[in-house]
Amino acid sequence: MCGIVGFNSKNSLVLNSMLQSIKHRGPDDSGVYEEDSFSLGHVRLSILDLSSNAHQPMEFDNLVMVYNGEVYNFKEIKEELEECGYSFVSNSDSEVVLKAYHKWGIKAIDQFRGMFAVAIFDKVKKTVTLIRDRVGVKPLYYFFDGKDFVFASELKPIMKYKNDLTISKDALYEFFQFGYISSNLSIFENCYKLPAGHYATFNIQDLTLDLQQYWSIVPFFQKPKFKKSEDELVDELEKLLIESFRYRMVADVPVGVFLSGGIDSSLVAAILQKHFGNIHTFTIGFKEAKYNEATYAKEVAKHLGTIHTENFLSSNQAKEILNRFVDIYDEPFGDSSGIPTTLVSSIAKDAGVKVVLSADGGDEIFCGYERYWYSYNIGKKIFMMPKILRKSLLYFMDIIGVDNASKIVKIKNFEHKYNQLAEMLKDDSWKNIYEKLIHNSKNYEIKELLGIVKDIKEDGFDIGAKEHPMQGMMLWDYRRYMTDDILTKVDRATMSVSIEGREPLLDHKIAEFMAQVPFELKYKDGTSKYLLRKVLERYIPEKLIDRPKMGFGIPMFEWFGGDLKELFEKNFTDEMFDKHHLFNKQYIQKEYQKLNINKALNINKLWFILVFQLWYKKYMDN
Structure with missing residues (x-):
């Protein structure tokens, strides 16, 4: 995985500062391209073709590209390009992406199967094209105020370029409503996330930006539903899953799996173990029993025969990660499961794994929540x-x-x-x-x-x-919660320790298939994820599947009411709130008093306020 940046001017000092702010996304290499009208930068985490032949920015003819992601079917595309007369100097998917764009233009995306955030500068046309994958696995932000155009994999580089950013009230509202910022907003005015399944073309000379959608799941819902038997659909789904998982094992470095013991992650581990073997699985547990999934994960790992590693998260470890929380998530982000996700990413990193597969997307696609x-x-x-x-x-x-x-x-x-x-x-x-x-x-x-x-x-x-x-x-969750909460969480957590996270259940072929599956085979007779369970039953005994869903939650009240309570006391002061004058202090104090008399029901409201306060102190309190 990598990090990319760019802007419509030349300033080497700022460019290098921007790259340094996302060095964690690519500690293996870095590179820049500069001319008077535009600058590009790239930091690289080497996954495919570890040699210097895959160095970026990558140039070919009139094009210069920086790219973050993986196009898993690049070998098939490469063969087609070779038949068209293209030659290659590397074994990377980056070179295939660049030359595919050179051959087919924006239509090249139709062939890409994977996760990607791409920026391609055309030196002749003086345009920059930004492309984000269909689901939004890889992040891509851009700032445009009619004059300055800046893009980056995270907000940190944009903050390095623009030091006069103002907070968006619309984004702030969404944060406190959901705990994350969606609607393709960011916490700053004039700064946006490129929507999933979209590309944007910036004309450097005219200072215009054109946004276009190239893919949506909606047309597949509008197609007729499959008229096939349940067994036929289970067979087809299993075939799609195996194909998707196989693609995501393409790497020149060790690969592992996050295992919670739930249906989705168990399925990923089961299929990979059967078809590849020697799979590394990683999970975390809690001493608080109602949050602890480690026992379930261990049983699944034992049945499958994976190389399993588990670790138990303590309040002290959570506090240490919390101290870095706003460094990892550089806009207000309220999903506290980012803490255990960061820890399990660290465990995988320490075990020598550089690519890890997670099972996100199963609930939104197969009906699990x-x-x-x-x-x-x-x-x-x-x-x-x-x-x-x-x-x-x-x-x-x-x-x-x-x-x-x-x-x-x-x-x-x-x-x-x-x-x-x-x-x-x-x-x-x-x-x-x-x-x-x-x-x-x-x-x-x-x-x-x-x-x-x-x-x-x-x-x-x-x-x-x-x-x-x-x-x-x-579908609401697929287009909002999954992209702007779940995928953001996994991207930042894995990237914070310089490993790559992959999402095998989010292959667009699976989503397109499930959109045409009748709903009664997603939720049947009170059983969630019905079709997915039928696939999993072919790999794991039903007794290991049928259990309550938990997820990577953390014991918020137990910790915040004890070891971490001091964070509220330090950040919920009149002096701290008066630095931005965004909140009604009386409302906050009223909610805080409920916590002091042991009412945990409002803990998430206070947690979101705390996250914002920590974020503001880090990035805005100058």
């Missing part, structure tokens, strides 16, 4: 109520008020549930119901904290919901 059927059941009950009854309930709730109601009804976290119910009774769409149930903070809470309310625009939900409301939820 409990919140899907939970939200569906709640939504059904609300929509079954006549509108006149819902309006009447709202009327009486407004008259009674939450304070008076809480004196009558003694329910844990009553105020939150009361206000949430009031919001949902007003809703007339599945999208609104789902968003309100997955919000970390509800609209009324964010309004109290920030003084603003924002509506999230997302048409993917309506497209998926035409088949089933839960399919709409899956």
Whole structure:
């Protein structure tokens, strides 16, 4: 894996500073290309062709390229290019990407199967084309204010180039709503993530930027559903999975697998172990039993016969990683599972592994999250109520008020549930119901904290919901939560220790296939990931599969209420909040007092505020 940067001017000092800020993404090599109108930089983590022949920036004819990622089917594309008269000096996929673009232009992307963030400078046309992979596995940010154009794999280099960036209120709202920033926003104004499945062309002379989409999962949902038997679909899915996993084993360095013991990671480990053997698996555990998955992972590893490594995360280790959290995630990022993901990445690195496969994407593609059927059941009950009854309930709730109601009804976290119910009774769409149930903070809470309310625009939900409301939820997550939370987490965690993370379940061929599978074979008779389970049963006994889903969560309250509580005390002061004047301090102090009297229900709200405070201190408090 690598890191890339570029901007529309020449400044060697700034260019080198930008590259130094992402050296962790590519400690093996670095390179620059500079001319008066444009500069490119690259840091390299050598995975394929470890020689200097794969050095970047890479030039061919009128093109100069910097590239981060892997095109796994590069050998097939290379053969086709050789038949067209192209010759090659390296065994890297980078050279294939460059010459494929030279041959076919932007249409070359249609042949790429993998994860990539690419920048290609045309010295003749004076244009720069940025390309991001279909799902958004690899990050790519750009800044454009009508004059300066800057791009990079992370925000750090852009902050090195621009020292007068301002915070985006829209992005801040999304962060406190979800714990991550989506909508292709970044925490800064005029700075964006290139959307997954898109390319952008910047004209250096005209100072114009054109954004185009080249792939979307939506058309595949609009195709007719497969008219095949269950066994036929299981056979086809297994074949696709084996093919996808085989591609992701292409490397000239050792490869391992993150294993949680859940369905997705067990399937990845099982297929790779059967078809390749000697697979290294890595997991982490917790002394707190309700968070600990290590036992399950160990049982799966023993059954498969993998070379297994486990480690237990303590509060002291978590605190050490937390001290580096805003260095790893250089915009506000609230997913606390980034802490164990960073640790398990370190374990893999220490074991000599340079490429690691994780099983992200399974929940969004195959219907795995409990919140899907939970939200569906709640939504059904609300929509079954006549509108006149819902309006009447709202009327009486407004008259009674939450304070008076809480004196009558003694329910844990009553105020939150009361206000949430009031919001949902007003809703007339599945999208609104789902968003309100997955919000970390509800609209009324964010309004109290920030003084603003924002509506999230997302048409993917309506497209998926035409088949089933839960399919709409899956598509919502596929286009937002998966890309901007899960994939961001894995990319930054693995890159922080200079190893490459690969996502075999996110091969676009698998997503396209599953879009045409009838929903009743994704969630059947109360069983989630039904089709995927049928594949896994061919490799692992059912007793090792059928268990509660946990994920890489951490015991937030146990740690923050004890060893890490001092971080709140240091960062939740009037002096710290007055540095930016973005928050209602009274709201924060009210929520903090709940923690002090041992109410853990609001821990994520406080965690998000803490993350922002730490981020602001690191990057903005000059």
